[in-house]
Amino acid sequence: MQLHEKSQGYREGAKDYVKGRPGYPPETEAWLRDTLGINQNSKVLDVGAGTGKFIPTLRKTGAQITAVEPIAEMRDELQRAYPDVLALDGAADGIPLPDASVDAVICAQAFHWFATSAALADMARVMVRGGMLGLIWNGRDETIPWVAELSEITNRYEGNTPRYRTGAWRKAFPAPDFEPVSEKQVRNAHIGSAEEVVLKRTMSVSFIAGLPSDERAALERDIRALIDRTPVLREEKVSFPYETSMFAYRKKQGCLAAP
Template sequence: MNTVHDSAAAGYTAAAQTYVRGRPDYPTEAGAWLREIVELAPGKSVLDLGAGTGKFVPLLRESGAKVLALEPVAAMRAELVERYGDVEALAGTADNIPLPNAAVDAVVCAQAFHWFATREALAEIHRVLVPGGVLGLIWNVRDTDMPWVAELGRITDAFEEGTPRYQSGEWRCVFPAEGFTALDERSARNAHVGSAEQVVVERTLSVSFIAALPPEQQREVERRVRDLIRATPALSERPDVAFPYVTRMFAYRKNAE
């Protein structure tokens, strides 16, 4: 197989630059997780699988490990190369990784694993990991305990139409996985601070299935989001707002052979 979901291919091609601006960074706890659990350090190597525009690359580089990045969508990969020209950027997919066996000490999927949560992809990840290597999965998940965040979800979720997402939990169905042992699961609070335009409007327009909509439907979504901002004092009456997230982290170790 060599596949990219239609929503990812169309949406992320159209919204590569919006993705850069509208998506949050990761909390400091994620850096500690990379060092302590994923075991990244100088002398180690890590593959950022489904790397997108490289939002996770700075945190990976802080570990001192050698970073490789694989991204199948050309527009996203071009943004990554422009920002991080020193990182080796590979074209490929999770079920067809262009690396030899036991090539890397860790594979990390940031905001990505739900797109390719299949037995075939896990087998390919298993192949490129060294024995004892670690697979790390991480997502920034919107905190819907905040009422306006929940309302924003109701606006966008109407257009989901079965697009793979962390929230569905379907990615969990591939675990337990042959050749892997669950290692760690943890959460941390996070927030994307900026103007409502950046962290709410551009965040919404960067969602794959929203970015893939016809222009008139995108405009309708944007209109509803702007109406929500105007109706919410916490968004409309402040120069900067904090979009709350919970960062979810999971780790699995490749069994020693």
């Protein structure tokens, strides 16, 4: 699988990605446990694991975790932070694991990059019968005026970058190997300084991290200007509002691993 050209920005932005991305709300733990059935006896694969942002949440289940990430810079950050997690170089449509070797596959903030029938087929291949696929994203709450204004500033740079907010990832379903189980949305927030949760978060976006330096500098000036003219963003602690969306699918019982 060839990486999308806009994903190359993650090579430059790996460290900012770690600092700038929000975590996941407490409801995520119940979703992993009760909807996806993940527990201390489970083997879980984190596909498109990036720097390992979702690993602390996964660890709370007690499951054995394997991560797959194609971008070396992101994988290096993951291995540095979680040396006990097996981090493999691989893509969603070329997972370097045997057939029927995991109980669940998780794609956290990632599935829109590889929402193809080939990727879903390979994820089904590595799952046991009845295995679970969980897709989860933190999406900006653009009903808040300053968040909507921030999006207006950044969206002009997105080009053809795959993004969760477009909903294009849904075209991968219905998929022959999976049946839908549930869909859930909960509130979330990223708390910190405006520098961390607004500026660094924005600059870590793939299509922004990969911009030429002069365009990045201009964008940074626009974001700092937004912060300066927005009273709530000048406070010591800022709450960046998100909606966390969780989607669960089950591998159909009749689906066998590839021969």
